[in-house]
Amino acid sequence: MSVNKDFFVPRRDFNYDFQSQNPTFIEWQEADRVPDALVPTHCAFCGVQCGMNLKVADGHVIGVEPRDFPHNRGSLCPKGVVAYQQVEHEDRLKYPMMRKRGKGSPLERVSWDEALGYVAGRWQAIQQEHGRDAVALYSGSSMTNEKCYLAGKFARVGLQTRHVDYNGRLCMSSSAVAYARAFGIDRGPLPMPDFELSDCIFVAGTNIAECFPIAMQWIWRARDRGARLIVMDPRETPIARTADIWLAVKPGLDIAVINAILRHVIHTGRTDDAYIAERTVGWEKVREAVEPYTPEEAERISGVPRERILAAAELYARASAPLILHGKGIEHSSHGVDNCLACTNLALARGMVGKPGAGTMMLTGQGNGQGGREVGQKANQLPGYRHIDVPEDRQFIADVWGIPEPELPQEGAAATEMVHLMAAGEIKSCMIMCSNLMVSLPDNAVVQRALDNLDPLVVVDFFMSETAELADVLLPSSVWCEDEGTTTNLEGRVIRIRKAAEPPGEARADWAIMCELAERMGRGRFFPFRSAEDIFNELRVASRGGKADYYGITWEKIDREQGVFWPCPTEDHPGTPRLFTERFGHPDGRARMFPIVAVPPAEEPSESYPFRLTSGRVVYHYLSGNQTRRLGFLRMQAPEPWVEIHPRAAEPLGIRDQERVRVRTPRGSMELKALVVPTVRPDTLFIPFHYGHEQAVNQLTNPAVDPNVKIPEYKVCAATVERLDATATPPGAPKVNFTAENAPAMFPYAVGEAKPPEPSH
Amino acid sequence: MIKTMFIDPSRCIGCRACEAACRECDSHKGESMIMVDFIDRGFSVATQPTLCMHCEDPLAPCAQVCPAQAILITPEGVVQQADPSRCIACKNCVYACPFGVPKFDVEARLMKKCNLCYDRSVQGLQPWCSQACPTDAIWYGTFEEFENERTGRPVNDTAFGEQSVHTRVYHVLPERVEELDVLTLLREIGAKQEAEQVREEAWVL
Numbered sequence: 001m002s003v004n005k006d007f008f009v010p011r012r013d014f015n016y017d018f019q020s021q022n023p024t025f026i027e028w029q030e031a032d033r034v035p036d037a038l039v040p041t042h043c044a045f046c047g048v049q050c051g052m053n054l055k056v057a058d059g060h061v062i063g064v065e066p067r068d069f070p071h072n073r074g075s076l077c078p079k080g081v082v083a084y085q086q087v088e089h090e091d092r093l094k095y096p097m098m099r100k101r102g103k104g105s106p107l108e109r110v111s112w113d114e115a116l117g118y119v120a121g122r123w124q125a126i127q128q129e130h131g132r133d134a135v136a137l138y139s140g141s142s143m144t145n146e147k148c149y150l151a152g153k154f155a156r157v158g159l160q161t162r163h164v165d166y167n168g169r170l171c172m173s174s175s176a177v178a179y180a181r182a183f184g185i186d187r188g189p190l191p192m193p194d195f196e197l198s199d200c201i202f203v204a205g206t207n208i209a210e211c212f213p214i215a216m217q218w219i220w221r222a223r224d225r226g227a228r229l230i231v232m233d234p235r236e237t238p239i240a241r242t243a244d245i246w247l248a249v250k251p252g253l254d255i256a257v258i259n260a261i262l263r264h265v266i267h268t269g270r271t272d273d274a275y276i277a278e279r280t281v282g283w284e285k286v287r288e289a290v291e292p293y294t295p296e297e298a299e300r301i302s303g304v305p306r307e308r309i310l311a312a313a314e315l316y317a318r319a320s321a322p323l324i325l326h327g328k329g330i331e332h333s334s335h336g337v338d339n340c341l342a343c344t345n346l347a348l349a350r351g352m353v354g355k356p357g358a359g360t361m362m363l364t365g366q367g368n369g370q371g372g373r374e375v376g377q378k379a380n381q382l383p384g385y386r387h388i389d390v391p392e393d394r395q396f397i398a399d400v401w402g403i404p405e406p407e408l409p410q411e412g413a414a415a416t417e418m419v420h421l422m423a424a425g426e427i428k429s430c431m432i433m434c435s436n437l438m439v440s441l442p443d444n445a446v447v448q449r450a451l452d453n454l455d456p457l458v459v460v461d462f463f464m465s466e467t468a469e470l471a472d473v474l475l476p477s478s479v480w481c482e483d484e485g486t487t488t489n490l491e492g493r494v495i496r497i498r499k500a501a502e503p504p505g506e507a508r509a510d511w512a513i514m515c516e517l518a519e520r521m522g523r524g525r526f527f528p529f530r531s532a533e534d535i536f537n538e539l540r541v542a543s544r545g546g547k548a549d550y551y552g553i554t555w556e557k558i559d560r561e562q563g564v565f566w567p568c569p570t571e572d573h574p575g576t577p578r579l580f581t582e583r584f585g586h587p588d589g590r591a592r593m594f595p596i597v598a599v600p601p602a603e604e605p606s607e608s609y610p611f612r613l614t615s616g617r618v619v620y621h622y623l624s625g626n627q628t629r630r631l632g633f634l635r636m637q638a639p640e641p642w643v644e645i646h647p648r649a650a651e652p653l654g655i656r657d658q659e660r661v662r663v664r665t666p667r668g669s670m671e672l673k674a675l676v677v678p679t680v681r682p683d684t685l686f687i688p689f690h691y692g693h694e695q696a697v698n699q700l701t702n703p704a705v706d707p708n709v710k711i712p713e714y715k716v717c718a719a720t721v722e723r724l725d726a727t728a729t730p731p732g733a734p735k736v737n738f739t740a741e742n743a744p745a746m747f748p749y750a751v752g753e754a755k756p757p758e759p760s761h
Numbered sequence: 762m763i764k765t766m767f768i769d770p771s772r773c774i775g776c777r778a779c780e781a782a783c784r785e786c787d788s789h790k791g792e793s794m795i796m797v798d799f800i801d802r803g804f805s806v807a808t809q810p811t812l813c814m815h816c817e818d819p820l821a822p823c824a825q826v827c828p829a830q831a832i833l834i835t836p837e838g839v840v841q842q843a844d845p846s847r848c849i850a851c852k853n854c855v856y857a858c859p860f861g862v863p864k865f866d867v868e869a870r871l872m873k874k875c876n877l878c879y880d881r882s883v884q885g886l887q888p889w890c891s892q893a894c895p896t897d898a899i900w901y902g903t904f905e906e907f908e909n910e911r912t913g914r915p916v917n918d919t920a921f922g923e924q925s926v927h928t929r930v931y932h933v934l935p936e937r938v939e940e941l942d943v944l945t946l947l948r949e950i951g952a953k954q955e956a957e958q959v960r961e962e963a964w965v966l
Contacts, residue, residue, distance in 0.1 A: 002806065004799045016855055018792075018864035018873050063785055066892050076893045078781035209774035213895035220772055220896055224912045228941070238774040238806050244941040268950070311943045314950050619776045633781050657803070679806055 002210070002618055002688075003675055007658060008639050033062050039500040040067055043080040044142070044480040045622040047364035047490035048072065048192070048214045050080050054481055054500045061087040061481060061501050070562055071192045071491065077213040079622055082631045086479050087501055091463050091630050093476035094505025103455065107474060112506060112516075115473055119431075119458055120520035123159070126428045133409075136163035136418055136427045140434025141171070141372025142623070144485025144497055145550075146535040147510045148368065149383055149542070150527075151433065152376035157401055157526045158518035162412035163427060165379040167435045169415035172369050173709040174336025175326065175362040181337075182344040182592050184585025185547055186385065187370065187492040187566070189353065190323075190361050191577045196221040197357025200228045200319030202312070204343060205254060205329020205715075206363050209238035210619040212490075215363070222357075228319065230312045232257060232304075233329060234614060235644070235686055236679035245312045248681050250303040251614040252601035252716035254330050257309055258342040259290040259598065260298035262349055264313035266290070272351025279351075279584070282593035286345050289595030301598055303681070321358035322350065328365060328616070332714040334602045334738065336706045342596045353591065354580035364490035366623065367480070371488030374548035375539060380411040383539060384546020393546075400542045401526060413747035414710035416441070416703070420746060422450035431458040433477075433510060438466035439624035439692045442701040442712040443667050460510060462503075465626040466692035476507035483509040484532045486558065491577070493563040494553050511535060544569070547585060600737050601716045602704030603666075605683070608732025611649070612681075613665060613719035615689040615697045625690030641691045642673045645721060646682040650674065654723055662726070663687065665700040665719045666734055674721075685719055707744035762903040763837065764882070766891060767915055768810060769933035772898035775799065775808030782893035786878045794842075794864075794875040795890050810899055812890060813862045813875035814919075814928035815840050822926075823854035823863055823874075832872070838929055839879055843872040859921050904931075912936055 035055035042049040051069025055062050064084050066074040086092075096115035097107040123135050137159065139151040148166070155164030168176075180186040195201065195218035209216055216239070223229060223242075231243040232254060240246045249257055265271055266287060276283045295306035295313075302309075316322050324347055330339035343360050344353070353359035364370045376383035376397075383400075386393035388411050398405040413421055419441060421427045441447045448470075451457055456472035459465075462479050481500040488494045503509065508516075511532060518527040529535050533555060544551040552568035553575070565575040583589035605612060620634040628634045643663055645655060655661055657676040662669055663685060672687070672695070680686050687697040702717035718734030738744075775797055783793040795812045799805075816822060821840045824832035831847035832854060834840050842863075843854070850870040854863045863874040878888035886892075891901035900911065907915055913933040919926050 004802050016852075016865055018866035066887075072895075074887075074892055075895045075897075076778060076782065077776055077895050078778045081778060081781040081785060081893055209896075210776065213774060213776045213778065216772075216774055216896040236806060238808075241806050242771070245943070307943065307947055310950065311941075311946050314946055315941075619774075633784065637777060675802075677802060678804060 002644070003638070003642060005637065007642070007673070007675065010658065033057050035062060038065055039481070039498050041481055041498040041500065042487065042495055043076065044083045044086070044367060044627070045079045046212060047366060047369045048212055049367065049487055049489035049495055050076055050214055052076060052080060054084055056500050059501055071493070072214045073217070075214060075217065078620060078634065078637070079628060082633050084481070085631050086627055087481060088504075089463075089630055092504050092507070093462055093464060093474065094507055095476060096506065097474040099472050103472065107471070112508075115475060116516055116520055119456065119473055120517060122456055123429060123521065130428055132160045133162050133412070134426070134428040135159050135161050136412070136430040137161070138415060138418060138430055138432045138435055138437070139164065139166040139377045141166055141168040141369045142367040143372070143434050143510060144368065144483065144487055144532065145371040145375050145494070145539060146485045146532045148372040148377045149375040149539045150511050150514050150535055152383065153401060153526070154514040154518055156409050157403060158514065158521055158523045160407070160409065162409035163379075163418060163421070164377060164412060165415040165418060166372060166377045167415060167440060168366060168369055168373045168378070169710060170440055170712060171328070171365050172331070172362070172373060173711045174331040174333070174706055175340045176373055177709045178337045178340030178344060179362065181594070182341060182348070183353065183580060184591070185579060186374070187548070187579060188361055188364060188490045189359060189579040190357070191491045191493070191565070192218050194357045194578070195219055195323065196225070198222050198227055198321050198323035199225070200230070200315055200322040202316055202322060202324045203229070203231045203233070203239060203243075204258070204324055204326040205232060205331070205339075206325055206327025207233065207235070207237040207239070207329070207616055208325060208327070208363065211327065211365060211617050212363055213619060228315045230315060234681045234684045245308055245315065247304045247308055247312055250681065251612045251684060252333055252713070253302045253598065254339055255335070255342045255596055255598040256293055256298040256301035257304055258346055259293035259596065260295055260309050261313040261316055262346045263290045263293050264310065265317045265346070265349060268317055270317040271349045275351030276349065280348050280591045280593055281588075283349070285595040286349070286593045289597060293598070303683070316346075317350070321355060322347075322352060323358050324360040325363060326360065327363040329715060332711065333716070334704045334706050334713040335599050336711050337708045338596045338599070341594045344591070345593050345596065348591050348593055354578075354582070356578065359580070362490075368487040370490055370492060371486070371494070374488070375543070379414050384543030384550070385548045386546050396545070397542060400538070403526070416705050416710045416712055417747040419447055419450045422453050425453060428454065429456055429458070430454050431460065432467060433460040436465040436467045436624035436626050438470070439626070439690070439696050439698065442698050442714060443703040444696055444698045445668065446703065460513060461626070462507065463626050463630060465624065475513055476503070476505065477513065478503040478507060478509045486536060486555070488566070492565050492579075494550065494558060494566060495563040496555060496558045602713055602736070602738035603702050603716070603718045604735040604737060605718045606732060606735045609665065609718035609720045609734045611683060611685045611719045611721060612716050613663065613685045613687065613700060614715050615687050615701060618688045618690065621688070621690035623690070624692070629690065638688070640672070641688050641695050641697065642675045643721065644675045644677055644680045644686040646680050647676050647678055648682045650676045653721065655721070660724055661721055662724055663700060663719055663721050665702070665717055666731075667702070668699040670694060670697070670699055671724065685721055689714070704738050705744055710744070762905060763929070764901060764903050766812065766877070766888070766930040767900040767902070767907050767911070767933050768812070768930065769898050769900065769913055770807070770809040771913075771933075771935050772896045773797070773808045773810055774896055774898070775806065776895060778893045778895055779810055779890035779899055782889040786881065786889045788876060788878065788880045789873070792873065794873065810890070811860060811862065812899070812930070813840060813877070814860050814926075814930040815877065816926050816928050818927040822857050822859065826853040826857040828853065835879070837883070839877045839882070841876050841879065842874045845869075845871055848872055859919070859926055907931075
């Protein structure tokens with residue numbers, strides 16, 4: 001969306017020529033198939049999980065029809081419309097493959113028996129020689145709750161390794177921990193239709209129109225009712241274009257602005273003192289902490305004119321139901337947790353959290369990003385949001401799983417740390433499911449070294465991703481609509497995913513692959529599952545009494561009630577659409593506030609790297625693009641990445657629109673087309689991140705992580721841009737704020753060390 | 762009361778869900794008859810969808826200039842794309858349309874354009890584009906329903922110089938909304954005024 005189609009196909013006549021509008025043509029004979037069934041399910045992409053009906057004929061998915069579901073009301077974004085085209089795609093992996101003659105040899109088709117036998121044999125040998133933790137599982141959140149739950153259990157019971165983590169580490173971990181610390185429960189606190197009830201929406205670091213197009217209808221409804229709109233983003237995104245106030249912040253320096261808004265709220269007496277006294281802990285320190293953030297100081301740090309900050313602060317302070325929507329823009333940061341806590345402080349100070357249509361709302365990006373992080377595939381978590389270092393939680397889950405508590409492994413490495421353990425040779429083999437590390441992790445040269453080090457690297461996927469290309473053993477799995485299950489969307493609504501077709505060739509459902517591997521590891525008695533519903537029923541028991549309590553949710557109930565919001569402790573419980581209306585999730589029922597100060601990102605511009613490089617999504621692609629780059633319509637709209645540069649920055653460098661340029665950071669360089677537009681800060685470059693190999697922006701990004709949750713700082717690093725014929729300048733150094741001394745401690749650390757201390761009040 | 766389309770460019774986020782969805786209609790599977798364009802990407806991210814306006818007065822200029830009478834109009838007033846058995850590929854319609862809607866398919870030697878998803882709309886379903894549109898920038902219903910549910914001023918008369926065209930499809934113009942007056946706001950809260958003093962050259966156009 002950020003760019004017109006003629007950017008990629010110059011000189012085409014889009015005005016009169018039909019073919020240039022429709023280069024990927026579907027044969028007419030395929031158009032007249034009549035469906036014999038409509039399968040009600042949800043979209044495969046993004047945390048909104050729009051309802052849709054799949055058209056099925058003779059067991060083949062042939063199209064899509066709208067489904068009126070409460071939060072998307074029949075509409076779909078372009079990804080959702082074409083999601084069904086994955087099912088019969090010619091690129092689907094259909095058979096297990098192995099490099100039978102070792103690394104470097106080609107992948108050859110083998111039987112399931114040979115592939116799984118080889119993997120289990122190697123794992124047993126590795127674990128015997130190097131210990132159980134030498135085998136790891138790297139999982140993903142775009143799978144159903146059943147698969148995500150099983151991934152955690154498979155690693156800890158089947159492989160008996162401590163090293164299991166998932167790609168949500170790269171996505172939601174900072175806001176998840178921030179909400180857990182501030183509110184005691186990590187869940188999007190509101191259903192989407194609540195947005196309509198707000199009278200001032202503050203969009204902090206989310207390109208919501210491109211990443212969650214379906215949410216826009218609720219924002220427009222609020223606007224129709226007179227709501228004000230404030231957008232904080234270094235780019236003029238489609239929602240920033242329509243905002244009352246656009247706060248064009250320097251990437252990575254958002255806290256200064258948020259704190260300045262809170263300071264204005266305090267100084268104009270708009271805090272809700274009764275609410276603060278009754279429902280929160282820690283206010284005094286927060287009030288002191290924000291005092292230095294005058295509009296002038298905030299302008300100096302963030303680059304946003306002080307008048308704009310003041311005007312935004314006044315709009316926020318005046319509103320009766322202000323809502324903060326925040327996303328990866330503030331979360332992909334080396335202080336991502338602090339960024340989110342600055343937002344929760346602001347909403348708590350105005351007494352808004354728990355009111356309809358007000359408070360804060362995190363926007364979970366991945367398909368099952370919410371469910372995937374609460375069912376126990378995270379390095380430090382057990383199902384139901386239980387903690388792996390709390391003795392009672394360990395005992396409860398060990399009992400559910402039927403193992404002695406001491407056999408349950410301790411906390412392992414986070415996804416971003418696992419890579420270093422692989423590179424260092426501590427992890428000898430890893431199974432990667434539902435993740436594309438070569439596109440998604442920062443500084444991918446290091447990732448390549450890590451993966452090359454593994455023997456075997458086992459990849460489970462349904463398309464040949466950039467990571468699957470490196471696999472020693474490649475196992476074909478199912479796309480979302482080839483299996484039954486549930487997901488939990490960004491509202492916390494648990495919904496049903498239905499099977500519409502059989503996996504092609506010999507491909508199998510991911511959970512069946514894990515059960516079979518567990519059997520071959522001699523742990524089959526812990527994995528007696530015959531169906532996904534069996535797994536869900538065990539998940540219900542495992543989450544019972546936990547924060548994310550699924551016990552009262554059954555598949556029938558989801559069908560009957562169009563989704564059920566957790567926590568839902570009993571079968572007659574209606575579920576909980578709105579959280580925190582009366583109490584927060586901490587034992588005393590009160591929310592916590594934390595004093596937050598603005599710290600700069602790990603790397604900042606210098607003379608040799610004068611720009612801040614930020615990365616993000618485009619509407620046509622999902623995550624690493626492994627799925628969406630293969631779908632004709634989506635590929636046609638954005639076939640390759642580009643770099644957005646402000647004309648004022650481009651002119652002195654002699655860079656013209658649509659010219660190929662080179663972008664360099666201390667980690668590498670890449671060549672791509674320049675889009676010279678005034679919709680980005682002049683000191684900022686933007687590159688979309690959905691592409692692989694030489695088109696991957698993660699050749700350039702900074703692997704610095706947040707000390708609390710190890711989320712990488714994708715959203716800002718120092719960079720420079722030049723013409724291809726520019727004479728090579730001697731490489732200088734960026735301004736480095738994270739040095740060897742003050743950088744976050746990485747795995748291994750003592751158990752519980754990574755956990756922030758609970759504030760004493 | 763006929764149901765028709767209402768196009769509100771102020772809500773368009775340029776996601777092209779309508780283009781993707783248009784291709785799903787069984788009457789033109791794999792072919793999109795709707796276009797989303799940036800107004801001027803060199804200045805803004807503003808976008809606008811264009812679909813057939815189904816002109817009522819003068820009735821379908823594309824059909825009027827067709828020498829082969831290939832463009833037929835249904836009793837409901839929906840202007841169809843060229844009938845393949847009649848179209849002589851002269852492109853008169855492509856040049857005559859005031860909105861730039863009909864496209865010429867060189868391979869099929871046939872004019873193609875939006876038919877309001879005729880197979881869906883005659884059965885009471887929405888056309889695919891309005892069905893999919895995540896932001897209600899393309900909206901389907903009667904004028905009365907629009908007045909009840911939406912804001913904005915629907916307009917279906919478009920003037921091209923002295924010639925004006927009355928269309929079945931509406932564009933939605935923004936209502937006169939109270940714009941945020943930032944200077945007044947700042948004055949109200951007693952912020953220091955620096956209107957005279959330009960601190961930085963504006964880079965936002």
